[in-house]
Amino acid sequence: MPSAVYAAGITFTNFKLVRDVPKYKVLTGVEFDLTNYLQNALDNGVALKARVQFRLIEDQAWWFNNESTLLTIHYQLKYHALSQHYLLTRNDTNEHWNFSTLSATLRKLGELRQYHLPDIPPPLDDSNYSILAVADMEPETLRLPLRIQSLFSNKYRLSSEAVLWPLR
C-alpha cells in the first residue's frame, strides 16, 4: 500500500488510484500549508505558482528507473488588492476562481477528486509500473538571492514528498 508522506508544506492526503477502464482515476486531496514568507509574499502582490505532477515510473532492477510525465497541472495564485480577493487560475484549462479567504483558496487548490489521468496502454498497467505524484509551490519569479537560498532552505519553495502507487 502506498504511504502518505508528509513533506514540509505540501501533503497528499488519502491518496488513492482507482481503475476506471480504460483510465485511472485519482482520489486525493492536497494540503498546502504556506510558510510565512510565501503567505506574506502573496499578500504583497507576489504571484505564486503551484504544480501537481503525475509520472509513470518503470522500475528497473539494475539501472535508473524510467520516468515519463503523464500529467502536470499548473496553477497560479495571486492576491487582488482592489477586490481583496485571492485569484486562483488553472493554466491549462484557463479556469479561475475568486475567494475572499486564503484557506478557501488553498482548499480549492487541493481538490483533486475524481480526477482522470490520461490513458495508460494495457501492457503497462501492471507488473513493474507505478504512478508517482508530486506537488510543489514557489513564487512565480524567484529572484536571484532566493534562487540561491532556495537551494539550502525550503522556506522559499514548497515541495511534497513523492507518493508512489504501484499499478498491480
Add this chain to the structure above:
Amino acid sequence: MALTVRTLFFQVFPVFITALLLATSLILLSISTKNPQQTSDINAWLFPLNIIILLILSSLILYNIIKAVRYLRSGQAGSRFTVRLMYAFALLTILPVLVVSYFSMNFIGDRIDNWFNIKIEGALDDSLELVRSSLDVRMRQHLFDLERASKALSFVDELDYTDFIERQAQAMGAYEVVLLNSNKRVLVYTGEDAGTLLPHFPAEEIYQKIASRGYMYQLEPADKDGLFSRVALKLTSGVGRETLILTALFPFSDKEQVLAESVQDTFNQYQEISYQRGLIKKGFRITLLLIMLLSILFSIWAAFIYSLRLTKPIRTLLEGTMAVASGNLQTKLPVAEKDDFSILARSFNTMTTRLSIARRESEQSQNQMKRQHDYLNIVLDNMTSGVITLDDDFVIRRINTAAEQLLLNPLRKFRGETLKTMCEERSDLSPFYESIEPYLIDATLGDEGSSDSQKEVWQTDILIVLEGVQHNLVCRGVALPELTDGTQGHVLVFDDISEVLQAEHDAAWSEVARRLAHEIKNPLTPIQLSAERLQRRLKPVLDKESADLLDRLSNTIVNQVDTMKKMVDAFSEYARVPELKLKDVDINSLISEVTELYRINLSKTLIKLDLKGAPILQIDTDRFRQLLINLIKNSLEAMEVEDIDDESVLTLSSSVEELNNGRKQFVLSLSDNGPGIAEELLPNIFEPYKTTKIKGSGLGLAIVKRIVEEHGGRVVAKNNKLRGARINVYLPTN
C-alpha cells in the same frame, strides 16, 4: 614572435573562451537584474554558468600558482621575478576592484532605499481606497437595479421567471443573472458567456454573506478579463413561498475598468517591489559580488598569464646567461622583431659569439702553450743538467729527470713543497740546500730593488755525499722574470762535475806517478848497487863491529830501495795507460779461482762465496784478477788490524740485476765484518793514499777504481749497518 599551435591552444584559446563566457554571464546578469520577471529561463542556467566560470578561473589560477611555486622551488631562472610580478599585478587588480565594489554595494543599497518612501505608499493606498469607493457606488447602483428587478419578480409567475429574468438582465446590462433556491440549486440562469473566462460561480460565498444582511455586493476580478460587480439579494415571492436568491454579475465601464486596473497594477507592483526590497538589494549585491569575483579572478589569471609572458624574455635571457655561465657559449636567444628585448637579445647573441671566438682563441693559445710546455718538458727531461724551478717562497714548481738522477732521489713528489722541506726530508740533500740558500736569499732581496736588467746570475760549487759517494755539483741560479700574477721565482741548474774533477784528479795523479816513476826509479838501482858495493868492498877491511854496522846500514839501504822500487812499480801500474785485452770470461769462475788463493791467510779469515749463475762478461782477465786481489787483500788487511772477537768473515757475492732502463749489470759485493771505513775517509776512499792502514802503497783501491772505470763500471764503498764494510763493483753485462 609567431604564435605556435601550442600557444594558441593552451593560452589564447582558454583566454578567449573564458572571456566569452564571462561576457555572456555578465550580460545575462545585467538583463536578469533589469527585468527579473522575464528572465526566469536565463536565471535557471545563469547560476550554473557562473559557477562553471568560477571553477574554470579558480582552476586556472590554481594551476598557475602551482606552476609558479614549482618554478620557484626548482630555482628556475627568473621564477622569483615572475612570482613578484604576478603578486604585484594581482594586488594592483584586486585593491581597486575591492574599493569600488565596497562603495558600489553601499551606494546601491542607499539608492534602492530611496525608491520607497512613505508618501508614495500612502498615495497608492489612498488611490486604491478611492477606486474602491467609486466602484462601491457603482455596485450599490447595481444592487438597487437588482432589488428593483427582484420586487418585480415577486409578481411574476414562476413559469415566467426565465423570460422575465432574461429581459431584466438585458435591461440592467448584466453579464449574468442567476436565481437560486435555498438549496443552492440554480432555478434560472441567464448570461452572455457561460465559458471559462468568467470566474466560477461563488455560490458558497454568496449564501454566507447574504445570510446576515439579506444582500451582498462585492468586486469580482476575472484575471485578464477585467473586473466585475457581484450583487445578490434574498427575495421572498409571497407567503408560504420559499426564499430565493437572485444574483447578478455586472461589468464596469471601460473607463472604470482601465482606471481600476491601472491603480491595481501599480499598487500591486509597488507592494511587490516594496516587499522584496531586501531581496532586490541582495540581488544587486550578489550580482555585483559575482561580477567583482569573476572580474578579480579573470584579472588575476590575466595578470598571471601576462606576468609569465612579460617575464619570458627575461627568463630566456637568464637561462641563456646561466647556460653561458655553465660554459655553453653556443647559446643563442630568439630575437623578436617587435620586441623591446630584441636589442638585448641581439647584444647577448653578439656577446656569446664573441665569447665563443675568444674561447676558441684561448683554447688555441692554451694548446700552443701546452705544446710549448710539452716541448719544454721534453727538453728539460732530456737535459743532462738538473733543473729545479722555485717560486718566491722557494716552493718547488718543477724538477726535471736529470735533477732526480743527479741527486739520486725521487724528488717529483716534492713539487709544491719548499726546497727546504725537501732537503730536510732527504737528509743527504741538506748540504745542497745549505750551499744555495744564501744565494737564493740574496737574489730575492736583491730583486726587490732591481730591474730585470740587474738580475744577476750566481754560481756555486756543492760538495754532497749521496749513497756514500761524494759528488761535486756546480749549481747556477738566476731569478726568473716576473709573471703576470706578480710572482717571480728562481731557476737552479746544476751538473755533477765529479767525473770531470775525478778525471782531472786522476790525470794529475797519473802525471805525478809517471814523474815519480821516472825520476825516482832511475837513481834507485845505482843507490842499491852502490850500497852493495860498499858492503862488499869495505866489509873485509873493517873490524867486526864496524863490519856489522856496515851490514845493517847497507841492508837498510837495500831494503828501503826495494820498498821504493815497489812503490815506484805501483805508481807505474797506476799511471799506466790501459790497454785492455777484453775477452768473454765466466766471471764467477774467475772470482772463485782468485779467492781460492786466499783461503789460507794470516788473519784466519773465513772467505765465503755466494755467486749466482755463470755470467759471461767481456773483461781483461789480468786486470780483473788484479782488481780482485786488491779488494781481497784490502779486506783481509783491514781485518788483521782490528782485534776481532768473533771469527772474521769475508763474503764475496755476485749477481746480475736488471736496471730501470732494461739493461743488466753485474754486481760483485765484498762484505767483511771488520772495523769498517772511517766516515771521513769514506767519500775519498778510492783516491790514492786515502788509507788508515800502515801497510800497503795506498794505491790499492785507487787502482781498483781505475780498473772498474776502464771496464765501464763503477765502484761504491760503504759501511754495513751493523759492522764491517762493503764494496760493490758494478759492471755492465754487455
